Amino acid sequence: MGGAPSTDTAIIRRRVSRSQSQRGTEEPPLIKWTLIAIALAFSLVFLLLPLVNVFAQAFAKGWQAYWNSLTEPDSWAAIRLTLIVAAIAVPLNVMFGVAAAWAIAKFEFRWKSLLTTLIDLPFSVSPVVAGLMFVLMFGLQGYFGKWLEAHEIKIIFAVPGIVLATVFVTFPFVARELIPVMQAAGSEQEQAALTLGASGWRTFWHVTLPSVKWGLIYGIILCNARAMGEFGAVSVVSGHIIRQTETMPLRVQALYEGGSAVSGAAAFAVASLLALLALITLAIKTFLEWKQARDYARAQQLAMPTPESDSDTAFLARQNLR
Amino acid sequence: MTKRNSNKRPITFTAALALSLVCSFARDINLLNVSYDPTRELYQDFNAAFSKYWKEKTGDAIIIRQSHGGSGKQARAVIDGLAADVVTLALAYDIDAIAEKAKLLPPDWQRRLPNNSSPYTSTILFLVRKGNPKGIKDWDDLIKPGIAVVTPNPKTSGGARWNYLAAYGYELKRAGGDEARAKEFVRKLFKNVPVLDSGARSATTTFIQRGIGDVLIAWENEAIMAIKELGQGQFDLVAPSISILAEPPVTVVDKVARKRGTEEAAKGYLEYLYSETGQDIAARHYYRPRLESVMQKYAGQFTQLKLFTIDEVFGGWQRAQKTHFNDGGVFDQISQANR
Structure with missing residues (x-):
């Protein structure tokens, strides 16, 4: 059956290819809408509804009760401790993360x-294993336990242990966000700066x-969200001392198990702060993505009309696009 | 070089900040009471009363910190270095473990305070849904098919071990000392357990807030509190024909208290539990007081029932723990058989 294809087969082929390309770009509306409905229903039921419920439960006894349960000394101490732990763990991980990402991306x-x-x-x-690791190292029966006790240094069941566990668990966030961005940026600009006489630091x-x-800001907010929300690892090393080593997530659990209806509502009040943190994190993330997309579009506009222009912005923009 | 110097500043700053914060956190502690789950509210009240008393007696201001969790878990934390001046746990074996594994107190600690070092007692009762729709009256109703029983895991919870031993002791007495029948009895009982929570508090939450199960085997104090504070008119208390006398012991953790110079206050703290005021607070939180005068005042809230002790039926905690709860013990065997 050699020779040129008959007109019939050519038509059929064209039809097939047309319908195939149609199928590639647009699904039949029924499938499209079913998929969208499933995805929406799923996120409504499993993501949005529980979140809304946290706030509903938190305010079940009114604003005054909400405020009282947050300012009650035990919960207030937990909120403070969580902020302190995040204030130490996040900067440390930013330093580690930037250093590690720099080393990996540029050298x-x-x-x-x-x-x-x-x-x-x-x-x-697993976070629980991470916590146990520190207990095995610094606990009284651990490798350094006797030495630490002799020198009166407290790590486990004290704030330093909570910070350590948090740093461990949140370690990857900044580095993981930075490595691809730094790799994409390449090292030409730095080399140019160095040959122009700038110091390494500058x-x-x-x-x-x-x-x-x-990328860095995104890494920081993710790192912060996890640092404030970590339960497992912190629970193992905390010792659960009220007003002293109880962080917000641990406090939520203690209140929830507290028994009375009042402490149940208080549990949700503290939980609502963590939920709020999650919402803020999401908002910042969305904003950053929008901002990045806008910067990208602008850079493209700048780069397009005058490809041989030597202006700094266009040069930098093109570098960023690589 | 210049790079280095300018880099150093934020690090030293963060370190200094961290250090100062840690120090400010450690300064105002005086006593740490490491306790088990259901005593949260009891010690909140007792601590306030004691610091007032101690201030009047010695002039020292005292702050008592609390830590709560499953009894076995809390003992493990103290062994791993949680600096408890006093421990007030659910059962003697957990304090034995601290004495044995970490050598923080002498092995004969239980003889140092009156009544086996247990200033208050409790027992194990049933909490059922309003009107007792399944007609649960005694231990043998719990092994009937179709009854969902909520009790925590004896491996992690002290209360759960008391629950288990109460059920075992009931059948052992009924069967005239036949261990095989008692073992079969607890096997059937645990076959009816849909959720094994890690602590007494979580089990109460499962039964009351999540609405799981027909009956909760619980500490008497926990069950009365649940009825009074959580579910007015939603639950009924059922006392079985016989149960176990639960003695939650207290003691000073000598090595820690000596090192921190809190021995005297720690001792005073525990002795105050035996005083009229201490006993009254315990009774108000539905623990059975030891002091006869206080017991009479609160007699109305406790059901009269026959109680046996762990020493007379199981030969003490050490033996009970070894036979029933250690790896390969009776509890492991019945869990295996139920699988």
Whole structure:
């Protein structure tokens, strides 16, 4: 059956290809709407409804009761401790994260893949195990227990242990956000800055950091959200001392199990703060994504009409796009 | 070099901030009472009364911190270094473990205070839904098919171990000492348990707030509190024909208290539990007081029932723990058989 294809088969082929391409771009409306409905219903029932319920329960006894249960000394101490722990853990992880991401994205060295794997370790270890790890190291029966006791240093069942556990659990967030952004940015700009005589420190502040700032901010808010919300690892090392080593998530549990109807509502009041934190995190994330998309579009507009223009912005913009 | 110097500032700042915050947190502690789940409210009231008393007696201002959780878990935390000046746990075995594994107090600690070092007692009762729709009256009703029983896990919860031993002791007495029949009895009982929570409080929450189960086996104090404060008119208390006398013991953790210079206050704290005021507070939180005068005042809230002790039926906590709850013990065997 050699030779040119008959007109019939050509038509059929064209038809097939047309209907195929149609199927590729637009689904039959029934399937499309079913999928959308399922996705929407799922997120409504499993995501939005429970969240709304947290607020409904929190305000079940009115504004005054809500305010009282937050300012009640035990809960207030938990809120303060959570803020303090986040205030220590997040900056530490920003430093570790930036340093690690910088090393991985900009330099070649022997143990690079090992370092990349290690950064991901806290994601793959269960938080409870992470907490137990610290108990095994610093607990009274642990490796350093006797030495720490002799020198009167308290780590486990005290604030330093909670900070350690939080730092461990939130370690990957900043580095994981930064590595791809830094890799995408490349190192040409830094090399240019260095050859122009800028110090390493100045290059970092004026060239490296601005090019990754959105990724960094996103990493920080994710890191912060987890630092404030961590339950498992902190629960193991906390000792649950009221007003002293109880963080907000632990306080929520204690209140929920507190028995009375009042403490049940108080549990949801504290929980509503954590839920609010989640909402703020989402809002910032959405804003950052919108902002990034806008910057990207602007950069493209700037770069398009005058491809050979040497203006700084266009140059930087093109660099960023790589 | 210049790089380094400018880099150092934020680090030292953060470190200094961290250090100062940690210190400010540690300064105002005086006593830490590590206790089990249902005593939260009891010690909240008692601590306030004691600090007032201690201030009047010695002039020292005292702050008592509380930590609550499953009794076994709390003992483990003290062994791992939770700096408790006093422990007030659900059962003697958990304090034995602290003495044995961490050597923080002498093995004969239980003889240091009156009444086996238990200033208050309790027992194990049933909480059922209003009107007792399943007609639950005694332990043998719990093994009937179709009855959902809520009780926590004896591996982690002290209250659950009392629950288990009460049921076992009931059948053992009824069967004239036949261990095989008692074992079969608890096997059937745990076959009826849909959720094994880790602590007494979680089990109460499961039964009351989540509405699971026909009957909750609970501490008497927990059951009365649940009726009074959570579900007015939603639950009934049922006392079985016989139950166990639960003695939650208290003691000073010598090594910790000595090191922190709190021995005297810690001792005074526990002795105050035996005083008229301490006993009254315990009774107000539905624990059975030891002091006869206080018991009479609150007699109305406690049901009269026959109670046996762990020593007479099980030969003490050490033996009970070894036979029933350690790995490979009777509880593991019946869980295996129920699978």
